[in-house]
Amino acid sequence: MLSNNTKFNLLLGDNFNKLVSLPTKQVIMRSILSVIDRDFIVSSNNSSLAELVQKLLDKVLNEKQEIVDIISDLFSMENKSDLSFYKEIFDSDMFSSIITTNFDYTLEENFLNLIKINTPFDVNNEESGKVAFYKIYGDYKDKDIDKFVLSSQDIKRIKVLGFYAKFWEKLRIEFNKRATIILGANLEDKEFLDILDFIMSKTDRLQTTYLYINDEIDKYMADKNITNFINKYSIEIIKGEAKDFIPNLKERFFDEKKSGDALQNFA
Template sequence: MKNFFDKFGEAQKLNLFIGDFVSEITGFPKRVELADMIIFDIKQSAKGYIKNRDSFSDVAQAYLDAVISSKNSLLKQIREIFDMKHYKNVDIYDNIFELDYFKTIMTMNYDIVLEKLYPNYINTITPTKNNFSEDEKINFYKIMGDICNPEDLFITSQDVRKLKVLNFYDSFFEQICTELKSRPTLFLGVELKDPDFIDMLDFIMKKAGKIEQPMYIVSSTSVIDNKVSEVINKYNLKLTVFDEVEFLDGVKNLLQKEDSDKLEKKLVR
């Protein structure tokens, strides 16, 4: 893991895209788990219309199309799922901020751990709230919006289509593209089996055009189908199949080594 950060100079900042795995270890459900939670309410006859059961957006759309309840009720149900969860382990975020390698953080996760526990470190940006920070705070892009604001939350496949095609959201995605072109990007703990992630990744990369900065994916899931392989190869993403826990332990060890080196320098003086 240490060799990964050795690729960059001390002054080099990175973009960090955090995936489902990070949400899971901090105590919140992954997108596929959200899909499993609401699919039980859909009648068997309507389940046949779900394009991909691994897609939370497709399942949520089928839920509404089957008129199980209103969209507001579905949003309330999802919000309650997150409200019932508790922060299980936030060491990863402590390490991320202490490491000080990252200029921006991006995610498709719905949890609000960063907003609740680290408000002084981040500037939250959503598709409808484009308050880009010019100070030392880390710009935190929540691609699927804010779970606390129904008007700024994207869950169904129809929501995602609007997100992609409406000019209103152009500035949000253009800024993400600018970040990707400005510095290397690390995708950490993303679920390659999640069609929603692959679809959004393909959309953003296509919108960005040529990106000369390197992009790395660290995930415990390997490439499992042609669509994933196609996207990874098309945009020259460098995939490392690596256990995320070990990678994060490596981050912690790197921090401890840096602290030890600093202490040693002080003692030498």
């Protein structure tokens, strides 16, 4: 059992948007493809969002601003995001940082007084009790379109160039300080696993990483890339439904109820 003062990092994946009624990357891709030539759609069937955008840019079928406008319109139409999940997360007082690979502005628009925002382009060194919020792909609303990470080349740029090293260093310090809980991960999203590998490969790995997921984990077990990744970082699996996320964590780590089960290290 951990001390009641123990805090975690919370890493949010693409499927978290389903929980709060916001567009996932699959929905974004469908919106982009709906205005694209059919032959191009067929050739892009197995592409990730970043790969799809890169193909569009390489073939000069769209400019980045056009794609950003599609994303902006999509999120502006989805104005009924469910805030109850976020409220429960903040009310629990269990997290020192929230890290996201998603594009939405839910936290900025509804919980701005509770967070200090960091992106690869703007590192926040504010000393306060606010929750550190790391937005890995930047902001699609930024006037400088280069501050929104969307294509494969964009991702490569923020990983390779020294200008962004402070952001990654700050993020890795969070991983070294405390355990991280991954919620809403789409493990079939190779970009998500790649960016997580990029972060974790340069941490000291002394803190445990947990993956909170429902029975969907069973379908992933057949994928060697996923199980190899889980084993590489000794990720522990906590099975549970999203609606029970906070109660299950309190049960497991703070013994507020009978401890739940955790599976770890898939062979």
